[in-house]
Amino acid sequence: MDETIDWKVEGMSCTNCALSVEKLLKSKGAQNVSVNFIGGEVSFNKPDNTSLLSIEKEINQLGYHVANSSTEVKSQQVKKLFKNHLQRFLFCLIFTIPLWLHMFIHATILMNEWWQLALTIPVFIVGMDFFGKSGWRSLRKGVPNMNVLVAVGAIASFGYSLYGTFSGNPESFMFYETTATIITLVFMGNWLEDRSVQQTRAALNSLVVSQKIQANMIVYGENHEEHILPVDSKSLKTGDLILIKSGEYVPMDCKILSGSASVDESILTGESLPIEKTQGNNLIGSSIVTDGNVKAYVTAVGKETVLQSILKMVKEAQAEKPPMQQLADKISAIFIPTVLGIAVLCFLGNYFVADYSFSTSLLRSVAVLVIACPCAMGLATPAAIAVGLGRAAKHGILFKNARSLEVFKDIRQIVFDKTGTLTTGEFSISNFSVIGNVSEDDFKRIIFSMEKFSNHPIAKTITKNWKTSHTYIWKKIEEIKGIGLKAEDKDGNIFWAASYKKAKGLTPELSHNIYLIKNDLLLGWIDVQDKIRPEVQDVVNQLHRSGLKTILLSGDSEQKCTAIAKQIGIDVFYAEQTPEQKLEKITALNADLPTAMVGDGINDAPALAKATIGISLSDASQIAIQSAQVILMNDGLKSLPLALGLGKHTYSTIKQNLFWAFAYNIVAIPVACFGLLSPSFAALAMGFSDIILGFNSIRLRWKNVS
Structure with missing residues (x-):
């Protein structure tokens, strides 16, 4: 059986980065490669003929960092002077500000070529240490990244200025300021971009309890006397007995042996009101006991807990590439060589055809290199998907794949099972x-x-x-x-x-x-x-206001289906349906209009799998949960309108992001080519293009989508 490797890779900020890592892993023989740059998760099957040590080294050489690398790699890593883009930006800014002063202060020393060279060298060294190394290594691996463009632009302007300084005609070749500004502002843009990516993860990160949870483990002495020992929750094992007191976090998934408590499970369900739990009830790890004391035994630890399973499911959904991202990925893969070609044509056209000076032609080609932004196209879909999935998880809605989030836009009718779905299932x-x-x-x-x-x-x-x-x-x-x-x-x-x-x-x-x-x-x-769920009437009304058709599909008698459909206002119902008939009916409905099916029983599983979107409740049968693409965690339908709204608004956000990414590059590159934008402003525009896109995605966190 192939060993699955899960790594945390830092430094990836867009699809182009993920493509670089993915291509490297595949070139080493890795199978089932999955790279999620938003969360930094990289998963693959260990190749037979390549050591993990060599793969880690090559990923680090690409300019990224395997955070959970082996001790061997860690011991070989050289301690870096700068840990992040903010530190690089601040360092470069110290030397770049004096180069800007000549625009405000007319002093001879500020225009002196040797003074400008001295100020530019530290910035250039730091820039090449990052952009140059990363760009060169990406070229060697066959997946050129954005750093190639920045490095080529900075080298061109610096080399031209250096030529002027040593040729005795510096006045015509003074582009040191351009070199320093490009590097400094791109570092600033990268820092802002990193913050944008981090914010897109915020809703998902909030599911992780950051503080160290202490547990009260119950042990018994020789005379069966009870002792309470404080332990780290990570040391708990399945079967351990624990005491959870009022105000404490539930350390791991467990089942109550004695006592009762009010429990806040909003971390998973989005439900702010505490839930009453008594003997025999399950408690979810990381929920909070707001009132009461219980004794319980641990049922799951580590990756087996509900919370960790949810986080894994969401991260896998983030890593999956939905249909709309495939076009952006293809363009991102050829974007860098295309821009390099455009920059060369820009120089040749300006110099030979338009008859501009060498300096002007060079500046325009450098501006083309710097303003082009492949990251915007690579970030457009994943950023929106990450925010949408994160908000959904925070409100107890789990999408098994990113495609489901996108496909929700097409849903025109919702099919409901009756027992356990529209009704409580508590008979x-x-x-x-x-x-x-x-x-x-x-x-x-x-x-x-x-x-x-x-x-x-x-x-x-x-x-x-x-x-x-x-x-x-x-x-x-x-x-x-x-x-x-x-x-x-x-x-x-x-x-x-x-x-x-x-x-x-x-x-x-x-x-x-x-x-x-x-x-x-x-x-x-x-x-x-059986009682109708209290939220059903409001949910059906919301769906009708949204223009969605509602259908009841049940194996129950016609008499009972008629009564419930009439009571809650469902448009159409089909009664006395076997699982085979349910499957046939869903197939026919799908052929007519994109259809979502909501069910919870074993007999619903085939229909859930066949529907455009299968939706199950968290207390459903295991086979129904496995067949569905979406799971509503808070034991009810009240989050169904939110799930539908998030799907539609996430899709519209993706469209807006992609429009911005393509429009920005289509407009910005010709503007730079015709000399309407200096390299310095081009660097600034490139940095802020990702920020605009990131902010548009982050709006999904608080936008009204229901």
């Missing part, structure tokens, strides 16, 4: 009747012995209310989707605990929930009551 037995030649106790015992093998909400209700230790032992039992349970005893008798579909022909009363049948003889029936 109570309202009535039952024993018809056949069997006692009431035997009737209950048979039903319990069968229903304990099912995870259906009705089955859970029956097993909870009619629990007994004297159960039937079945020779064979199976669950038939859309019908019920079929069991065979040791004597060959066939029992059914099934819906009205199996009772047809045995009784005219087909409105009950469960019928118990033995060898085609009806033994009795059970009725259960």
